[in-house]
Amino acid sequence: MPEQRLTLPDRITELETPDPLKPDPDADMFAHRDLRSDAFWQHIPRFANTSESEFLDSKFQNKNSAKTAEQLERLVGELTGDAFMKDVKEGLRQAPMLLRLSPYLLSLIDWENPYDDPIRRQFIPVASKRLPDHPMLQLDSLHEQKDSPTSSLVHRYPDKVLFLALDVCPVYCRFCTRSYAIGGDTESVDKVSYKPKSSNWDEAFAYLLSRREVEDVVVSGGDAYFLPPNRLREIGEILLAIPHIRRIRFATKGPAVMPMRILTDDEWTGTLLDLAEQGRQFDKEVCLHTHFNHPAEITDITRRAMSRLFQGGLKVRNQSVLIRGVNDDADTMNLLTKRLSWVNLQPYYVYQHDMVKGVEDLRTTVGQTLEIERNVRGFTAGFNTPTFVNDVPGGGGKRDVHSFDYYDETTGISVYRSPSVDEDRVHLYFDPIPLLPDEGQARWADRREHSRMIDETLAAAGCEALELAN
Ligand SMILES: *Cc1c(COP(=O)(O)O)cnc(C)c1O
Ligand code: SF4
Numbered sequence: 001m002p003e004q005r006l007t008l009p010d011r012i013t014e015l016e017t018p019d020p021l022k023p024d025p026d027a028d029m030f031a032h033r034d035l036r037s038d039a040f041w042q043h044i045p046r047f048a049n050t051s052e053s054e055f056l057d058s059k060f061q062n063k064n065s066a067k068t069a070e071q072l073e074r075l076v077g078e079l080t081g082d083a084f085m086k087d088v089k090e091g092l093r094q095a096p097m098l099l100r101l102s103p104y105l106l107s108l109i110d111w112e113n114p115y116d117d118p119i120r121r122q123f124i125p126v127a128s129k130r131l132p133d134h135p136m137l138q139l140d141s142l143h144e145q146k147d148s149p150t151s152s153l154v155h156r157y158p159d160k161v162l163f164l165a166l167d168v169c170p171v172y173c174r175f176c177t178r179s180y181a182i183g184g185d186t187e188s189v190d191k192v193s194y195k196p197k198s199s200n201w202d203e204a205f206a207y208l209l210s211r212r213e214v215e216d217v218v219v220s221g222g223d224a225y226f227l228p229p230n231r232l233r234e235i236g237e238i239l240l241a242i243p244h245i246r247r248i249r250f251a252t253k254g255p256a257v258m259p260m261r262i263l264t265d266d267e268w269t270g271t272l273l274d275l276a277e278q279g280r281q282f283d284k285e286v287c288l289h290t291h292f293n294h295p296a297e298i299t300d301i302t303r304r305a306m307s308r309l310f311q312g313g314l315k316v317r318n319q320s321v322l323i324r325g326v327n328d329d330a331d332t333m334n335l336l337t338k339r340l341s342w343v344n345l346q347p348y349y350v351y352q353h354d355m356v357k358g359v360e361d362l363r364t365t366v367g368q369t370l371e372i373e374r375n376v377r378g379f380t381a382g383f384n385t386p387t388f389v390n391d392v393p394g395g396g397g398k399r400d401v402h403s404f405d406y407y408d409e410t411t412g413i414s415v416y417r418s419p420s421v422d423e424d425r426v427h428l429y430f431d432p433i434p435l436l437p438d439e440g441q442a443r444w445a446d447r448r449e450h451s452r453m454i455d456e457t458l459a460a461a462g463c464e465a466l467e468l469a470n
Helices: 027-033 058-063 069-080 082-094 103-108 118-123 198-210 229-241 260-264 266-281 300-311 330-342 366-376 438-445 449-461
Strands: 160-166 216-221 247-251 285-290 316-321 346-351 387-392 397-400 406-408 413-418 422-430
Touching (some): 058 103, 058 260, 103 118, 260 266, 260 300, 330 366, 387 422, 406 449, 413 449
Parallel strands (some): 316 346
Antiparallel strands (some): 413 422
């Protein structure tokens, strides 16, 4: 913690405490403040002698990231054993995403019990847990390619756009929505390329200049963490120079993967803080949006990194994905929410897991999401309570999970409308089949039932007259 400079007057500290109304809090009430500050990386044999200053160097983190199963095996093979590594190799062969794991994340995984570990589950596929995809699943389920006026932009909502600056990330998430494009081809997916060259950026900037209604730009990808400081500055300053753009968010997984970069890469962090300062002078907001999913990803290194940004006047918000076996219970989600708030990361969204290829084992039902939301709301400040959203298939955009027109828990079909995007269309989300009641599972097992279930649900929602977007 930064040193406390203010002291309380004696008249307060010496006053007799008024009688308590509430029972004394139990230890659970404080679990979110208990951040790891040990040399946790030294459990990995290769890093047994790595000092803190070496570990905090982002060059060390990049150089020692595991990008292939063989590199992973060299780092943790002796902790996990052959059977697990074999499962990983087969999992990676079938997966739509590549592997990339920083020493930071790698060291936070419990390698004695990797199957159940919430960090392992997010980033390292294992073949033995793979479930068949839902029959209604499409690869670009959000239809981002359809809403793209130039190669680096998605313009779906009236006044805000997504600027896809590059196609690499500091980690590859199994559940990535953009698995159709991010991170290079795998055996199962040939990626679309954003061609993140500045000639493409110029087209996107020219488009934004011409669209006077656009006030809000999300710079994502890929990931802003991999923009070198001069490119970060270029994007920031051009966007700030467009008069009608009022809010710029840099979206990055970086703080969850390599928080030390904020502490030790002064050029990058300095550029970001400088852009925020320049923005303030024009009454414009420049902020950071990041992506933590589990409380164990937040350590004392994260706290120190967030402290630097907070003291530099930069707002940081967090978007999580609700993931089975990672954060799909109320206690974990509560701990995550409170820990994020403790380190000045404002919980903004929790996403219903998108319908993405090859990760059916990670999705939850809409019903489970509603139950978790019910348990989280009210535990802490409203402005630190995330909104649970479903980015509905077929390009409807983010909808409050509760706002479905109809939800059938037996077939797992939910119906959403999205008037801000398209008044005439309707969007369907499908719960993972293995989590449905037996009756629902039996109906999905029979192909002839599929369109019947969909028609029934649309009728129950009163949406038969609308066009189906999926
Ligand atoms: C998420 C998203 C945005 C930003 O939406 P917010 O709800 O303001 O966070 C903008 N454009 C696209 C295409 C998006 O997916
Ligand atoms: S960091 Fe974001 S864009 Fe990159 S792989 Fe993960 S979810 Fe996808």
